[in-house]
Amino acid sequence: MGEGWLLTAEMLELAETGAKNIVCTQPFGCLPNHIVGKGMMKPIKALNPEINIVAVDYDAGASRVNQENRLKLMLANARRNLDMHEDKVEDKVTV
Numbered sequence: 001m002g003e004g005w006l007l008t009a010e011m012l013e014l015a016e017t018g019a020k021n022i023v024c025t026q027p028f029g030c031l032p033n034h035i036v037g038k039g040m041m042k043p044i045k046a047l048n049p050e051i052n053i054v055a056v057d058y059d060a061g062a063s064r065v066n067q068e069n070r071l072k073l074m075l076a077n078a079r080r081n082l083d084m085h086e087d088k089v090e091d092k093v094t095v
Contacts, residue, residue, distance in 0.1 A: 007037040008044075015048045021078045023071065024055045052077050 007024065014022050024041075026033040041053050054074035056067050 005032075005036055007033055008040040011037075011040070011044055011053065015044060015051050020050055020081065021052045021074065022054070023074065024053060025058055026055060027058050050081065052081060 007026075011022055011024065024033075024037060026037065038055055041055065045051055045053060052074060054070050056062075056070050058067070
């Protein structure tokens with residue numbers, strides 16, 4: 001489970017240092033990454049509601065279209081979150 005826990009620790013470290021968007025790439029259907037890494041994404045998001053995490057599998061069975069769509073969805077969420085943050089800042093400035 002070492003890799004899976006290291007992946008989780010890296011996501012937590014990124015969240016603590018201010019990263020709001022994390023792409024979690026998982027090669028070759030790595031079982032520890034899938035079980036531990038993906039399993040911890042929901043609790044990490046619960047602790048950091050503003051964080052945007054996406055898991056992308058890179059193995060022979062993963063379609064390129066699925067990988068690209070996951071990244072596009074992640075970028076769309078990142079953009080929406082940025083726009084919402086800018087709106088909040090703008091509201092505070094105008095009040």
